[in-house]
Amino acid sequence: MTTTVLPTGTALPPATVLPPSVAVAPDDSWLGPWPASTRPAPHGDLTVGGVSLTEAADRFGTPVYLLDEDEIRARCHAYREAFPEAEIHYAAKAFLCRAMAHWAAEEGLGLDVCSRGELELAVTTGFPTEHMILHGNAKSPDELEAALRLGVGRIVIDSPAEIARIAALVPHGSRQKVLLRIAPGIAAGAHPAIRTGTVDQKFGLASTDGTAQLAVARVLEQPRLELVGLHCHLGSQITSVKPFVQAVRRMVGMMSWARQAHGVVLPELDLGGGHGIAYRPGEEALDLRTLAVRVQAELRASCATVDLPVPKLLLEPGRAIVGPAGVAVYRVLSVKHGGEGSGATGAAARHTFVAVDGGMSDNPRPALYGVRYSPRLIGREASAELRPAHVVGRHCEAGDIIASGVPLPADIRPGDLLAVPASGAYQVSMASGYNLVGRPPVVAVTGGSARLLVRRESLADVRSRDVGL
Numbered sequence: 001m002t003t004t005v006l007p008t009g010t011a012l013p014p015a016t017v018l019p020p021s022v023a024v025a026p027d028d029s030w031l032g033p034w035p036a037s038t039r040p041a042p043h044g045d046l047t048v049g050g051v052s053l054t055e056a057a058d059r060f061g062t063p064v065y066l067l068d069e070d071e072i073r074a075r076c077h078a079y080r081e082a083f084p085e086a087e088i089h090y091a092a093k094a095f096l097c098r099a100m101a102h103w104a105a106e107e108g109l110g111l112d113v114c115s116r117g118e119l120e121l122a123v124t125t126g127f128p129t130e131h132m133i134l135h136g137n138a139k140s141p142d143e144l145e146a147a148l149r150l151g152v153g154r155i156v157i158d159s160p161a162e163i164a165r166i167a168a169l170v171p172h173g174s175r176q177k178v179l180l181r182i183a184p185g186i187a188a189g190a191h192p193a194i195r196t197g198t199v200d201q202k203f204g205l206a207s208t209d210g211t212a213q214l215a216v217a218r219v220l221e222q223p224r225l226e227l228v229g230l231h232c233h234l235g236s237q238i239t240s241v242k243p244f245v246q247a248v249r250r251m252v253g254m255m256s257w258a259r260q261a262h263g264v265v266l267p268e269l270d271l272g273g274g275h276g277i278a279y280r281p282g283e284e285a286l287d288l289r290t291l292a293v294r295v296q297a298e299l300r301a302s303c304a305t306v307d308l309p310v311p312k313l314l315l316e317p318g319r320a321i322v323g324p325a326g327v328a329v330y331r332v333l334s335v336k337h338g339g340e341g342s343g344a345t346g347a348a349a350r351h352t353f354v355a356v357d358g359g360m361s362d363n364p365r366p367a368l369y370g371v372r373y374s375p376r377l378i379g380r381e382a383s384a385e386l387r388p389a390h391v392v393g394r395h396c397e398a399g400d401i402i403a404s405g406v407p408l409p410a411d412i413r414p415g416d417l418l419a420v421p422a423s424g425a426y427q428v429s430m431a432s433g434y435n436l437v438g439r440p441p442v443v444a445v446t447g448g449s450a451r452l453l454v455r456r457e458s459l460a461d462v463r464s465r466d467v468g469l
């Protein structure tokens with residue numbers, strides 16, 4: 001895996017001049033890397049949601065994450081339209097703050113939560129707990145206790161041991177709705193670390209060796225558990241419809257088995273999330289409409305084949321709701337050129353390194369999965385020719401790389417601003433305290449105004465947790 005080295009394929013000769021027009025926002029497609037509201041503005045600026053990115057950088061400091069509220073709402077709406085009979089639960093792990101929970105609720109989405117933190121933050125916004133699904137391959141006793149106390153709608157059982165554990169927490173006279181997470185034996189997802197549909201990994205119960213079948217029987221024996229359906233989540237950043245169609249077939253097969261073996265007709269099928277987005281110009285996203293047509297048609301057909309009533313479909317998209325709505329803005333802190341000779345890859349090359357004031361502490365995805373982004377200069381007209389540069393973070397690791405070989409003006413310099421599209425998912429939510437630089441603020445933009453949702457983590461925040469000497 002090439003996560004900590006610069007890929008040799010991007011080592012363009014220093015003299016290579018790329019075509020003068022970088023793919024300029026806005027992208028026509030709502031699945032493009034920039035939010036649909038993105039517009040060019042004077043002096044090389046861009047606006048998103050009517051808000052100037054350079055003004056936002058000045059007002060909130062950098063790095064800063066902007067979320068286009070209308071884009072998020074439109075994406076929630078698009079899911080509801082594409083799957084009119086399904087329940088759509090936004091996967092909070094992609095990004096959660098109170099405003100995000102509020103938008104999801106207002107747009108008629110439920111919430112997939114996987115920790116007590118996510119659950120209780122959403123509860124503080126008044127998010128209805130009956131529209132929440134609790135996940136987790138290792139739920140703690142206090143998480144389960146909180147979920148039951150607060151009335152979470154469904155709990156997804158992810159291991160045999162959980163069955164009796166959850167049942168024991170359900171008060172006398174009531175029943176908890178549960179789904180069983182199945183590992184359907186399908187390999188899909190952009191990186192091995194985010195493929196969760198295969199049978200030999202930590203999520204779900206394998207249907208190939210009888211583990212899942214035994215778990216169905218055990219759940220049905222528990223009078224305080226109501227088995228409402230089966231769940232699977234294949235993985236993340238999947239850009240093809242095929243694995244989802246295959247999953248429908250396998251899951252319906254399993255539901256058919258449950259009826260034959262136990263006489264139960266399970267009313268729900270949860271297919272999880274995993275819908276891929278474009279991170280760079282020209283990259284493919286999963287097409288929502290095609291997904292909707294193919295999955296719903298397969299569900300009807302598979303059920304008809306085994307004479308099962310069509311279950312209610314549940315989906316849990318995270319990235320596809322919030323990812324394309326986010327833009328990260330960084331300030332350049334230093335520009336330097338690598339020396340002649342071998343770099344981290346061992347290949348002879350001389351690269352330009354543009355270092356910004358954030359990096360793997362606000363976006364660990366490049367270091368985790370070897371992915372690369374497509375930053376662009378904002379805030380000044382650049383007449384210099386475009387040359388390939390590596391945009392790197394400020395952290396103490398050579399693998400802290402945001403982009404490789406992206407075209408930037410040859411006179412890029414400290415003080416310049418770089419904006420990175422498709423930054424709404426799994427960046428702020430996976431931000432860390434590395435090097436104690438402080439996690440960045442999150443700002444909502446809509447209708448020409450910007451409002452702070454999550455403030456920057458300060459030295460005072462860090463000090464307040466540090467209680468010993």
Ligand SMILES: Cc1ncc(COP(=O)(O)O)c(C=O)c1O
Binds near residue numbers: 093112233273275
């Ligand atoms: C159970 C479950 N549901 C939904 C999601 C959301 O995935 P994505 O953000 O790729 O749509 C995840 C994360 O991959 C997950 O683990």
Ligand SMILES: N[C@@H](CCCC[NH3+])C(=O)O
Binds near residue numbers: 236237425426
């Ligand atoms: N964190 C991953 C996706 C995994 C989603 C959680 N199951 C990403 O950044 O792409």
